[in-house]
Amino acid sequence: MIPFLSLHPVNERYRVEIDSAIKRVLDHGWYLLGEELTNFERNFAEYCGTKFCVGVANGLDALDLILRAYGFGPGDEILVPANTFIATFLAISRNGCTPVPVEPDPKTFNIDPAKIEAGITSRTRAIMPVHLYGQSAEMEPIRNIADQFGLKVIEDAAQAHGAFYLGKRAGNLGDAAGFSFYPGKNLGCLGDGGAVTTNDAELAEKIRALRNYGSLEKYVHLYSGMNSRLDEIQAAILNVKLKYLDEDNQKRREIARFYRENIKNPCVELPAVNDEKGHVWHLFVIRSSRRDELRRYLEEHGIGTQIHYPIPPHKQGAYAEWNGHSFPIAERLSREVLSLPMSPVLTIEEISNVTTHINSFN
Numbered sequence: 001m002i003p004f005l006s007l008h009p010v011n012e013r014y015r016v017e018i019d020s021a022i023k024r025v026l027d028h029g030w031y032l033l034g035e036e037l038t039n040f041e042r043n044f045a046e047y048c049g050t051k052f053c054v055g056v057a058n059g060l061d062a063l064d065l066i067l068r069a070y071g072f073g074p075g076d077e078i079l080v081p082a083n084t085f086i087a088t089f090l091a092i093s094r095n096g097c098t099p100v101p102v103e104p105d106p107k108t109f110n111i112d113p114a115k116i117e118a119g120i121t122s123r124t125r126a127i128m129p130v131h132l133y134g135q136s137a138e139m140e141p142i143r144n145i146a147d148q149f150g151l152k153v154i155e156d157a158a159q160a161h162g163a164f165y166l167g168k169r170a171g172n173l174g175d176a177a178g179f180s181f182y183p184g185k186n187l188g189c190l191g192d193g194g195a196v197t198t199n200d201a202e203l204a205e206k207i208r209a210l211r212n213y214g215s216l217e218k219y220v221h222l223y224s225g226m227n228s229r230l231d232e233i234q235a236a237i238l239n240v241k242l243k244y245l246d247e248d249n250q251k252r253r254e255i256a257r258f259y260r261e262n263i264k265n266p267c268v269e270l271p272a273v274n275d276e277k278g279h280v281w282h283l284f285v286i287r288s289s290r291r292d293e294l295r296r297y298l299e300e301h302g303i304g305t306q307i308h309y310p311i312p313p314h315k316q317g318a319y320a321e322w323n324g325h326s327f328p329i330a331e332r333l334s335r336e337v338l339s340l341p342m343s344p345v346l347t348i349e350e351i352s353n354v355t356t357h358i359n360s361f362n
């Protein structure tokens with residue numbers, strides 16, 4: 001049996017270091033907003049190439065806090081890819097803003113820059129591209145459109161820790177970026193976690209306050225904030241795992257290369273890659289018009305797969321106001337995409353087995 005993703009062996013590799021990181025926090029007796037977090041924020045900012053990093057409770061809050069810190073609210077529109085995870089939309093609507101879906105490029109799965117302008121109105125405030133499945137969105141044309149219309153560019157980098165675009169890391173490709181450290185992400189902790197990266201000192205400072213009841217000084221509340229902190233234990237674990245992120249991403253690249261070189265089946269379309277070295281393969285997503293049959297076939301042969309995502313946000317009950325709208329490319333992708341097993345601990349035998357079974361499906 002090859003599961004779609006098994007996290008135990010991923011973290012088992014670092015058991016000794018993770019144990020001692022947790023012990024350090026326990027020995028120290030300081031659990032929130034301490035030196036583990038400060039160290040992680042410095043390390044992750046340096047890794048991304050940004051001036052600032054602010055640790056928060058999860059990826060959804062990271063995106064939410066960026067919008068909040070910019071002061072966006074009811075009436076403001078934010079452009080998002082129509083085929084993203086629901087959290088990108090929720091961060092926008094939680095602030096009272098309106099998510100405006102834009103169709104993706106069906107080859108790269110990322111927001112199609114050529115379709116952005118049609119979605120811009122006088123109320124548009126920002127574009128929120130998602131580096132879906134670990135491949136950076138086309139940030140240069142997106143930046144140009146944003147500059148032309150005076151919009152912010154906010155990266156949803158929750159699937160792209162370590163990804164590159166034109167020599168810069170995800171997290172350093174817009175005005176601000178939100179990361180998630182959910183256990184299954186390329187950089188995952190042992191619970192929930194997230195971070196904002198930015199080069200904007202004022203924004204970083206405001207988010208630092210907003211994550212902690214709107215306060216920088218105890219019991220002095222500048223803003224109506226929330227409680228969204230990355231705790232010391234998770235920060236200590238992330239400090240361990242960050243050291244191995246590039247190595248893990250390289251393993252993902254090798255697995256992706258194997259799949260791309262060896263999967264040969266006329267019913268299957270392989271993912272398009274813009275930049276071989278920049279993609280971090282959070283997910284390896286193929287397309288097939290016979291997706292459901294293929295998924296069942298693989299399941300019968302002991303291979304687990306997933307669908308990211310089976311229902312686009314605009315077709316969800318949570319966004320009833322969008323249910324009547326049609327985004328045919330995103331809808332088609334939701335019927336055709338299939339995520340194959342992908343993790344830095346997969347063996348050559350396992351990925352050969354997956355490949356053999358995909359090739360024998362007819």
Ligand SMILES: *Cc1c(COP(=O)(O)O)cnc(C)c1O
Pocket residue numbers: 058059060061084085087088130156158159179180181182192193194
């Ligand atoms: C995981 C994810 C998020 C949300 O992160 P959480 O830490 O689970 O809140 C947001 N956007 C995308 C694209 C994600 O994959």
